[in-house]
Amino acid sequence: MCQLLGMNCNTPTDIMFSFEGFRRRGGITDHHADGFGIGFFEGKGVRLFHDDKPSANSPVADLVRAYQIKSENVIAHIRKASQGQTSLANTHPFMREMWGEYWLFAHNGHLIDFYPEQGEYYHAVGTTDSERAFCYILNRLRSRFAEKPDSDTLFDAVAALTHEIRRFGLFNFVMSNGDCLFAHASTLLHYIVRKAPFGKARLLDDDVMVDFSAVTTPNDKVSVIATLPLTRDETWSQLAVDELVMFRDGDIVRSDRPESPVYMSAEEGLAIARAVGVSV
Amino acid sequence: MCQLLGMNCNTPTDIMFSFEGFRRRGGITDHHADGFGIGFFEGKGVRLFHDDKPSANSPVADLVRAYQIKSENVIAHIRKASQGQTSLANTHPFMREMWGEYWLFAHNGHLIDFYPEQGEYYHAVGTTDSERAFCYILNRLRSRFAEKPDSDTLFDAVAALTHEIRRFGLFNFVMSNGDCLFAHASTLLHYIVRKAPFGKARLLDDDVMVDFSAVTTPNDKVSVIATLPLTRDETWSQLAVDELVMFRDGDIVRSDRPESPVYMSAEEGLAIARAVGVSV
Numbered sequence: 001m002c003q004l005l006g007m008n009c010n011t012p013t014d015i016m017f018s019f020e021g022f023r024r025r026g027g028i029t030d031h032h033a034d035g036f037g038i039g040f041f042e043g044k045g046v047r048l049f050h051d052d053k054p055s056a057n058s059p060v061a062d063l064v065r066a067y068q069i070k071s072e073n074v075i076a077h078i079r080k081a082s083q084g085q086t087s088l089a090n091t092h093p094f095m096r097e098m099w100g101e102y103w104l105f106a107h108n109g110h111l112i113d114f115y116p117e118q119g120e121y122y123h124a125v126g127t128t129d130s131e132r133a134f135c136y137i138l139n140r141l142r143s144r145f146a147e148k149p150d151s152d153t154l155f156d157a158v159a160a161l162t163h164e165i166r167r168f169g170l171f172n173f174v175m176s177n178g179d180c181l182f183a184h185a186s187t188l189l190h191y192i193v194r195k196a197p198f199g200k201a202r203l204l205d206d207d208v209m210v211d212f213s214a215v216t217t218p219n220d221k222v223s224v225i226a227t228l229p230l231t232r233d234e235t236w237s238q239l240a241v242d243e244l245v246m247f248r249d250g251d252i253v254r255s256d257r258p259e260s261p262v263y264m265s266a267e268e269g270l271a272i273a274r275a276v277g278v279s280v
Numbered sequence: 281m282c283q284l285l286g287m288n289c290n291t292p293t294d295i296m297f298s299f300e301g302f303r304r305r306g307g308i309t310d311h312h313a314d315g316f317g318i319g320f321f322e323g324k325g326v327r328l329f330h331d332d333k334p335s336a337n338s339p340v341a342d343l344v345r346a347y348q349i350k351s352e353n354v355i356a357h358i359r360k361a362s363q364g365q366t367s368l369a370n371t372h373p374f375m376r377e378m379w380g381e382y383w384l385f386a387h388n389g390h391l392i393d394f395y396p397e398q399g400e401y402y403h404a405v406g407t408t409d410s411e412r413a414f415c416y417i418l419n420r421l422r423s424r425f426a427e428k429p430d431s432d433t434l435f436d437a438v439a440a441l442t443h444e445i446r447r448f449g450l451f452n453f454v455m456s457n458g459d460c461l462f463a464h465a466s467t468l469l470h471y472i473v474r475k476a477p478f479g480k481a482r483l484l485d486d487d488v489m490v491d492f493s494a495v496t497t498p499n500d501k502v503s504v505i506a507t508l509p510l511t512r513d514e515t516w517s518q519l520a521v522d523e524l525v526m527f528r529d530g531d532i533v534r535s536d537r538p539e540s541p542v543y544m545s546a547e548e549g550l551a552i553a554r555a556v557g558v559s560v
Contacts, residue, residue, distance in 0.1 A: 012560065042368045043368060043370040044367075045330070045405070049296060050325070063340065088322040089324040097403060097405055099403065109317060122377065125324050
């Protein structure tokens with residue numbers, strides 16, 4: 001299983017603290033070593049970095065850190081190849097344009113025998129189940145809505161498509177159009193909403209501390225989404241199994257959660273990933 | 281007028297020598313200082329770097345140099361904003377997926393009152409005439425061909441669309457799907473085909489020399505396309521006004537050239553750009 005990272009904020013925010021812990025899982029503190037990718041929305045534009053080197057010692061990751069890009073929406077992924085050969089075309093996040101907006105998508109999990117009919121608008125370039133799922137979502141949305149629908153209609157449509165696709169297997173994903181960010185858990189996905197009063201936190205994967213009150217204003221609201229919590233000294237929340245949420249302006253604004261939610265332990269989640277042949 | 285750079289080869293090749301001269305035009309030896317972008321095909325994937333800093337002192341450009349990416353097809357652009365605000369969404373090259381391939385496009389010039397009807401498949405995200413032209417080309421190709429046509433049919437279709445669009449103004453462009461590379465001149469576009477026996481060349485913009493025989497094999501064929509020649513000690517060819525060519529495997533394989541070709545001097549080309557209000 002690969003690691004996912006997302007950020008959604010109400011003001012452009014530097015993700016480097018979270019990314020620093022996250023990327024160390026790419027080869028130093030964990031075994032996600034087949035490449036990584038990170039996409040930053042800046043206005044309507046996207047800055048996208050892919051690398052097939054382990055993120056812990058990637059010059060691209062060094063650039064990302066040095067560049068201190070501030071963004072309201074970020075999607076990142078560290079890959080341990082489970083399906084499809086390791087190549088740039090198979091590196092998450094994937095990007096497409098829909099309704100005059102760029103969309104980014106990253107997936108961890110494994111979809112079994114997921115080969116939907118080729119859609120009208122979007123074709124996969126690489127060979128992953130993940131890109132096929134992304135193209136399927138976009139094709140279905142675009143076929144149904146020639147223009148972008150209102151936010152609630154969009155959420156309901158993404159929820160219905162997520163229900164369809166997750167029948168094929170593990171489908172943890174994060175997806176954003178630069179405005180809202182969708183996050184869905186089949187197994188493990190955690191999040192934290194940081195807002196005033198801001199405290200301090202220490203990375204789990206590194207001896208680095210940040211005092212958020214020194215780098216924020218009282219109105220800032222920042223949500224960080226990650227496969228597993230990135231910090232100590234803070235209380236992370238967890239998405240239930242089969243829960244889809246939509247973040248906007250740094251907070252959850254919609255949720256589609258099973259009536260009897262189940263929360264998976266990290267051990268269970270990792271064991272399930274192993275059992276279906278997904279590397280962890 | 282902005283500067284264009286393209287490379288098409290029969291084997292993955294390091295573009296850094298050409299890029300080094302090219303990028304110095306972004307703020308040191310020339311005035312193209314509103315940002316730059318470069319996209320490298322690697323297999324079916326694309327590595328895309330955009331920066332809104334002048335390319336001569338951009339950390340992204342430093343990374344590109346340090347990384348020594350080898351590619352068979354490269355599209356690059358240095359921007360002096362003439363239309364549309366300077367933003368990441370307006371930074372070339374633009375990218376879309378069509379027929380399961382990524383396509384990159386960069387333009388210099390200025391299209392007057394070019395607002396085609398919104399197409400079915402591709403919408404502009406930013407506000408440039410350039411991205412509208414790219415989306416128009418893709419929409420028309422995709423509407424006509426559900427699957428990728430053969431190479432000659434594709435060239436003829438791109439030529440017909442180029443004839444349509446250039447009626448709106450200056451339309452120098454380079455475009456690639458990772459296999460072939462299209463280049464069209466309204467005013468200035470030069471190219472060189474390097475093949476055995478390889479010689480030496482010195483950058484026009486910098487005191488840097490390269491001995492191509494030391495970094496190539498006898499079978500290599502590398503075409504470099506640029507607004508103005510990048511080297512001394514070599515003979516660059518020029519595209520005629522209104523000439524479209526298609527490169528594949530490092531050489532020109534198709535050309536659509538006016539019956540009485542006109543070749544513009546650099547002075548004329550720059551004067552025309554100034555006259556229509558495009559920065560040079």
